[in-house]
Amino acid sequence: MSTLSTLPTPHPDTDRVLRRRRIRRTWGQPWLYLPLGGALLLMIAPFLWMFSGSFKPEADIRRVPPVLIPTAPTTANYGELFNSLDFTSMFANSVSVALAVTAGNLIFCSMLGYALAKLEFRGQRAVFLLVMGTLMIPGLVTFVPLYVLVANMQLTGSLLGLILPFLAGPFGVFLMRQFISTLPDELIDAARVDGCRELAIFWKIILPLTKPALATLGIITFLGSWNNFLWPLVVAQNESQYTLPVGLALASSGQSFTRFGILLAGAVVVLLPVMLVFLFFQRQFVAGIATTGLK
Amino acid sequence: MTSMSTKTLPGRGDTDQQSTAGPERRAARRGFALRVLARGRQARAAWILAAPFLALFATFMLLPLVWSLLMSLTDTSSADLRTPLNVSFIGLDNYVRLFQDEQFFTALRNTAVFVLVALPLTLAAGLAAAVALDRGIRRFRAVFRVGFYLPVITSIVAVAVVWKTLLEPRAGLVNLVLGWFGIDGPAWLADTRFALPVMIVMAVWRNLGTVMIIMLAGLQSVPQSLMEAAELDGAGAWQRFWRVTFPLLRPALLLTAVTTGIGYLQFFDEPFVMTDGGPLDSTLSATLYAYKQFGNGNYEMASAASYVIFVLIVVLTVLQFRVLRDKD
Numbered sequence: 001m002s003t004l005s006t007l008p009t010p011h012p013d014t015d016r017v018l019r020r021r022r023i024r025r026t027w028g029q030p031w032l033y034l035p036l037g038g039a040l041l042l043m044i045a046p047f048l049w050m051f052s053g054s055f056k057p058e059a060d061i062r063r064v065p066p067v068l069i070p071t072a073p074t075t076a077n078y079g080e081l082f083n084s085l086d087f088t089s090m091f092a093n094s095v096s097v098a099l100a101v102t103a104g105n106l107i108f109c110s111m112l113g114y115a116l117a118k119l120e121f122r123g124q125r126a127v128f129l130l131v132m133g134t135l136m137i138p139g140l141v142t143f144v145p146l147y148v149l150v151a152n153m154q155l156t157g158s159l160l161g162l163i164l165p166f167l168a169g170p171f172g173v174f175l176m177r178q179f180i181s182t183l184p185d186e187l188i189d190a191a192r193v194d195g196c197r198e199l200a201i202f203w204k205i206i207l208p209l210t211k212p213a214l215a216t217l218g219i220i221t222f223l224g225s226w227n228n229f230l231w232p233l234v235v236a237q238n239e240s241q242y243t244l245p246v247g248l249a250l251a252s253s254g255q256s257f258t259r260f261g262i263l264l265a266g267a268v269v270v271l272l273p274v275m276l277v278f279l280f281f282q283r284q285f286v287a288g289i290a291t292t293g294l295k
Numbered sequence: 296m297t298s299m300s301t302k303t304l305p306g307r308g309d310t311d312q313q314s315t316a317g318p319e320r321r322a323a324r325r326g327f328a329l330r331v332l333a334r335g336r337q338a339r340a341a342w343i344l345a346a347p348f349l350a351l352f353a354t355f356m357l358l359p360l361v362w363s364l365l366m367s368l369t370d371t372s373s374a375d376l377r378t379p380l381n382v383s384f385i386g387l388d389n390y391v392r393l394f395q396d397e398q399f400f401t402a403l404r405n406t407a408v409f410v411l412v413a414l415p416l417t418l419a420a421g422l423a424a425a426v427a428l429d430r431g432i433r434r435f436r437a438v439f440r441v442g443f444y445l446p447v448i449t450s451i452v453a454v455a456v457v458w459k460t461l462l463e464p465r466a467g468l469v470n471l472v473l474g475w476f477g478i479d480g481p482a483w484l485a486d487t488r489f490a491l492p493v494m495i496v497m498a499v500w501r502n503l504g505t506v507m508i509i510m511l512a513g514l515q516s517v518p519q520s521l522m523e524a525a526e527l528d529g530a531g532a533w534q535r536f537w538r539v540t541f542p543l544l545r546p547a548l549l550l551t552a553v554t555t556g557i558g559y560l561q562f563f564d565e566p567f568v569m570t571d572g573g574p575l576d577s578t579l580s581a582t583l584y585a586y587k588q589f590g591n592g593n594y595e596m597a598s599a600a601s602y603v604i605f606v607l608i609v610v611l612t613v614l615q616f617r618v619l620r621d622k623d
Binding site (some may be wrong): 025026029032033035036039040042043044045046047049050053061062063064065066068104107108109111112114115116119120121122124127130131134136137138139140141142143144145146147148149164165167168170173193198199202223226227229230234244245246248249252260263264266267270271274275278279282 | 325334336337338339340341342343344345347348349351352354355356357358359360362363366424427428430431432433434437438439441442443444445446448449450451452453454455456457458459460461463465466467468471474500553557560561563564567568582585586589594597598601602604605608612
């Protein structure tokens with residue numbers, strides 16, 4: 001701004017130039033708000049449709065052409081969802097599977113991540129390459145034998161069959177190793193000089209310092225497990241083991257158009273917890289995604 | 296340099312001078328000795344820390360990986376789940392059978408169309424959103440960011456259900472809006488011309504947020520001074536983007552292209568929930584084909600198909616590295 005006053009000859013219309021600069025500083029490029037706002041509306045339209053549809057009474061659902069705002073909002077869809085489809089137990093299944101998978105990944109991946117980042121041992125490189133090499137292998141490739149394996153372990157009838165194969169994944173190792181590598185070696189050396197035992201160093205010194213990475217990994221793993229569909233669909237043998245996506249998909253596949261409001265209510269139940277978690281932890285989450293993406 | 300070396304030599308006599316450098320040196324030597332001594336303990340600790348992960352990894356990743364390959368080379372029709380090893384090797388016969396199956400080619404073609412159209416669109420849309428948000432928008436940035444990212448975190452099944460109702464020919468929102476403009480919308484998912492394009496649009500909608508977030512982080516690491524220097528040199532906005540911003544974004548773009556590409560090649564949930572591969576196999580993807588083989592008890596065909604997809608993923612990834620890698 002000060003450069004303006006030092007210009008040899010002031011601009012003939014200084015006021016306008018200043019005003020335009022002020023607008024640009026507070027708003028950026030004002031003309032961009034319209035197209036971006038339109039794009040934003042397109043992005044969230046399905047969510048608006050979902051919420052409005054889940055409160056629509058039967059009459060509105062059958063109406064052609066459709067109405068956007070329910071004429072007489074009702075929670076009947078939710079009531080039927082929880083009574084007839086047993087969404088309560090599906091919800092509990094989804095939560096317990098996601099929590100168990102998340103806990104497993106946080107523990108096992110940070111342990112190996114620390115060993116790979118800071119400890120010296122024979123075979124370190126081999127372990128690293130082996131684990132990282134599987135990072136891009138699609139789940140589908142191991143799918144069939146994994147099913148045979150889990151079936152032979154008699155686990156297809158229990159939630160354990162949904163949890164065990166996902167307890168430890170290469171992505172978590174990658175993330176934790178990257179993060180722990182950035183912690184100073186001196187910290188570990190100092191602890192050793194003070195007589196701290198190796199495993200205690202990990203537990204008491206490293207783990208508390210990795211909280212940001214653990215938070216990122218935790219959120220990503222929880223979301224991944226919550227939204228996982230194919231595996232629980234195949235392994236779950238009866239309704240008592242269904243997770244939310246499985247229950248929702250099966251409810252929707254054999255459907256007639258009359259169940260439309262219930263399906264949208266089901267979609268809300270599947271999405272709402274995740275949305276709330278995301279809106280709440282948005283900053284940490286985005287930061288985590290961005291840093292893993294850039295390294 | 297010479298004075299340094301005389302100082303640190305363990306010479307007798309000039310203890311006064313040595314006292315300044317001594318403790319450091321001694322500490323370093325002790326640190327080294329400690330490290331040598333600790334190496335054994337360290338290795339033991341490392342293996343203790345690695346063991347649980349490696350046990351799970353070997354059981355649920357490596358074993359199935361090898362098993363799957365063997366399975367694709369055997370005839371499992373005589374075996375059942377309880378006796379998975381009671382099979383005979385038949386070499387590449389399953390792969391031959393696979394490539395003689397016209398349905399598999401349809402599935403491959405659909406997957407190829409999906410990846411080749413959806414991947415560039417997703418990358419372009421995500422990049423455009425990131426650039427617009429980074430340079431053009433100052434107010435409500437968080438609102439835009441959250442809105443564009445929201446589809447990423449949602450369950451694909453829930454999303455598929457919602458889109459299915461959106462696309463309902465008579466009572467859906469899409470045809471209602473088209474009707475306002477006097478357009479008679481088709482029966483999207485029941486129409487062989489539109490079912491796959493609809494899923495491409497869905498994929499772009501769902502995934503552009505990931506690209507945007509990673510690109511935004513990349514854009515923030517572009518030094519402002521570099522942009523100003525380019526501006527002073529007379530580079531226009533377009534030139535600044537292609538000459539300054541884009542090269543710096545290339546590693547991030549490569550990463551998102553690879554991860555999104557891997558995901559797209561395994562395209563499954565949307566056709567499974569929305570169309571079951573139909574109408575007339577127009578949305579049958581390679582993964583859905585493998586899944587159907589699995590469902591019919593043709594484990595060996597399912598394994599062979601998934602290994603074909605795996606090879607395609609490797610090929611796509613290598614190609615992307617070739618195209619997008621930094622050219623030094």
